[in-house]
Amino acid sequence: MSPALSPEARDALYRECALAITAVGREREPLFLARLALLLMEAVGDEARCREAIEAAARELPVPSLSR
């Protein structure tokens, strides 16, 4: 396991990711997120953990009601 994020780092990254999504705008949002996924998979470097993350992200995925 890689080291867990500190609460401060988690908060900061959450915020930076939100700002980046807003900054790229709706049109480029999917491509931005896909690039982020690819880069993070390379950074994690662990096939099983990446697969778990893909499955977890798709699990119980609702139709957006808070972020339309």
Added chain:
Amino acid sequence: MDPIGPFVHTEHSAVPPALEAGRDPVRHRVAIAGGGPVGLALALALAKWDVASVILEADTTVCVGSRAICISRRSLEILGELGALDAHLARGLPWEGGRTFHRTDEILRFGMPQDALQRLPPMINLQQYWIEHNLVEAAAAHPGLIDIRWGSELVGVEADDDGVSLTVRCAGAGAEHAMRADWLVACDGGQSFVRRSMGLKLEGTAFEGKYVIVDITLPSAYPAERRAWFDPPSNPGSTVLMHKQPDDLWRLDYQIPDDADLEAELRPERVGPFVQRHLDMIGEGHLPWEIVWISAYRAGAMSLDRYRHGRILFAGNAAHAMPIFGVRGLNSGFDDAHNLGWKLASVVRGLGGDALLDSYDTERRHAYRVNAASAIQSTEFMAPPSRGFSLMREAAITLAHRHASIAQLANPRQTLPIGYPDSPLSTASDPAAGGPAPGDPPREAPLRGPQGATHLSALLGSAWTVLAFVAPQAARLDPALDGLLGALERGPLPLRTLEVVATGEPTRAGHRIRAVDDATAEGRVAATRWGALDGAVVLLRPDGHVAGRWRRPDPATLGAALDAARGLCAEAVR
């Protein structure tokens, strides 16, 4: 079709055989449906074993378009065994890698496995009509063993327990005639008549994408390599591939939208402007160029669920369809012919058991699955089949220039030799550090042979090979093993012993060859590549694949492994 460069299509006359009451009175050993590269390669492989075959080819010339143009190193090794290598090397364009562009930025440079110790390039480009021509020429060296019947279309097939009854329509004769063969091998391509007449279907994954293939004459000095463009400014949104062929011929491939009218897209007035814009972009738009051939294809990875149906066997595109990316169509067809040739010949000559033909099915269907997995991965990148693939591809392409690992997603995954890890012909073996395991294809190594500098791949082929790594101080094989090998070399089975020694002089005596390993700063090349210590013995099948390998085998072990690999007692050994 105007001649392209120096190639001239020879028209072969369709001459029916001498008939007796509407029948070819000769009972043939092997009939081959289709005289394309796979059928011709199979006939040559059989001829190497003195097994006669008759090829039924509906056309009266070799193929017209350039069709399959990439020949892999493994295929070149096979062509070498079949006596057709020099003609291919003399004309083909060798290449080692390529580059991929996003718009005009280079995002990937890839290389195929290559090193200075190889005999053959990883790939050559040569038009399929040249390939077929070379194989027809090679077949002429076997008069009486290879009977190519041009203009002879197979129109009826009926198999029973001891043979196959065929109906043939010969263009040179008014009526159909009947013939009989012990075995039929369907090498009659993607639209296989044999397959359809038996009610068999290819199953697998079909892709929506439609592609246009264009050959143009273009006097460009750019070297032979594979170039791919994603979203080039000349034709935004498209994906374009470009390959050089001999005789100033260039191949362009590009995908057209799923909803496009394919027939309209194939017209020169549509293709021409596309090509001109592309040539303008790469700075070659000023050169005179001309369209010589336009074709189309759709990608699919599909296969029969069995390649053997009693006395009828399927090979090449008749057995399976492969997406074009990674050049596995023709090359897997050569592998099929090479795998089947020695097995069918062994069965015909009583040198092997019927289980060999079942192993053809097992091994080549395994190869299909390996090939299909790579080709599908390539196809999904080249032609994304859904929104997710489009998005991930764009993500990868736009990150590739800064991230070498992500750029590998754009690697075209060119064909590589495939092993048969679960082959029913293999025998339990000793582990080999880094060397080929049972079922694996052979490894190349430079050697000093009786006729001077050579390579291991040039010494294999068309016979069983016992590859023995002899200790320098021993200078000869273990006497018990030596006795068995001597007896085998003198026996009915085509078998040679290839002793590889670290020092000393190369020799040849009968079916015993002694070759000297190449010593480099890193050590002995052959011994290292084969993961072999002194005393190690590797049993190679006639197609070069490893049947078994041992640190120091006793004669009984080697003998039993040979029987198993001949399909004589596969069950007992497993």
